[in-house]
Amino acid sequence: xxxxxxxxxxxxxxxxxxxxxxxxxxxxxxxxxxxxxxxxxxxxxxxxxxxxxxxxxxxxxxxxxxxxxxxxxxxxxxxxxxxxxxxxxxxxxxxxxxxxxxxxxxxxxxxxxxxxxxxxxxxxxxxxxxxxxxxxxxxxxxxxxxxxxxxxxxxxxxxxxxxxxxxxxxxxxxxx
Numbered sequence: 001x002x003x004x005x006x007x008x009x010x011x012x013x014x015x016x017x018x019x020x021x022x023x024x025x026x027x028x029x030x031x032x033x034x035x036x037x038x039x040x041x042x043x044x045x046x047x048x049x050x051x052x053x054x055x056x057x058x059x060x061x062x063x064x065x066x067x068x069x070x071x072x073x074x075x076x077x078x079x080x081x082x083x084x085x086x087x088x089x090x091x092x093x094x095x096x097x098x099x100x101x102x103x104x105x106x107x108x109x110x111x112x113x114x115x116x117x118x119x120x121x122x123x124x125x126x127x128x129x130x131x132x133x134x135x136x137x138x139x140x141x142x143x144x145x146x147x148x149x150x151x152x153x154x155x156x157x158x159x160x161x162x163x164x165x166x167x168x169x170x171x172x173x174x175x176x
Contacts, residue, residue, distance in 0.1 A: 003094075003101055036064040039078065045162035047154050049081040051116050059117040081115040083152035084173070088112045088121055092140050104133045105140055111150055111170055126150060127169040148172050 012018050033041060036052060040063055043050040051060045052075035054068035060079050067074050090109035094102050112121040126144060127133070134140045150170035160166040 007100060034066070036066050036075075040064050041162040043080075044164065044166040045160045047083070047157060047160070047166070049083055049113060049152075051079045051081050051113070051120070053077050053079050060115060060120065062113050062116045062120050062122065079115065081113050083113075083154070083167075085111045085113040085116075085121060085150060085170075087126065087144065087146055087148045087150060088119070089146065090126065090144060092137055104135060105137055107134065107140055107144060109144075109150075109170070122164070124164070124167060125169040127153070127171055129171040129173070132169075143172050149175055 008018065013020060040050050049062065050064055051062035052064040052066070053060045054071065054073055055076045056071045056073040057068060059068055059070065060081070061068070061075065062081060064078070065075065088110040090107055093106045093108060096102050096106070107126040108123060109126045110121050110123050111126075112119065128139070128143070149172065151173045152167045152170055154160070155166050155168055
């Protein structure tokens with residue numbers, strides 16, 4: 001597949017083949033996850049997905065938050081959710097996160113997590129169930145559609161660090 005435009009390489013910057021500016025910002029900051037996300041990230045390190053339930057409207061939200069944005073009541077308890085769900089929406093991308101081009105497609109998707117309320121989910125990658133990469137668009141579209149059931153593939157427990165990347169990706173699973 002051929003794309004318009006020219007990809008830049010490290011050498012273009014090192015050899016000054018392009019016009020650019022180089023500056024460094026002194027931006028010192030600290031960020032606290034807070035109660036809800038701290039528990040969520042701790043759960044990821046353990047290979048678990050946690051949500052929070054609202055006592056007023058009964059919603060279970062993931063990622064968890066300490067209040068319900070629909071009825072504005074505090075959420076009151078942690079809910080252990082399954083590490084599977086269904087694809088709510090997805091995209092087929094031939095661009096990496098650094099904007100470089102890729103030969104084989106990547107599939108980011110919003111996964112509605114089972115046990116959470118409708119529309120509640122997380123954004124993550126979907127991989128082929130038998131290999132990490134998809135070969136082409138046709139292969140993706142033959143196996144993925146809105147509503148496809150997927151399951152998380154976790155990093156080994158000794159490699160987890162309490163980040164969303166502790167889930168390597170989700171894979172489509174056959175319905176029983």
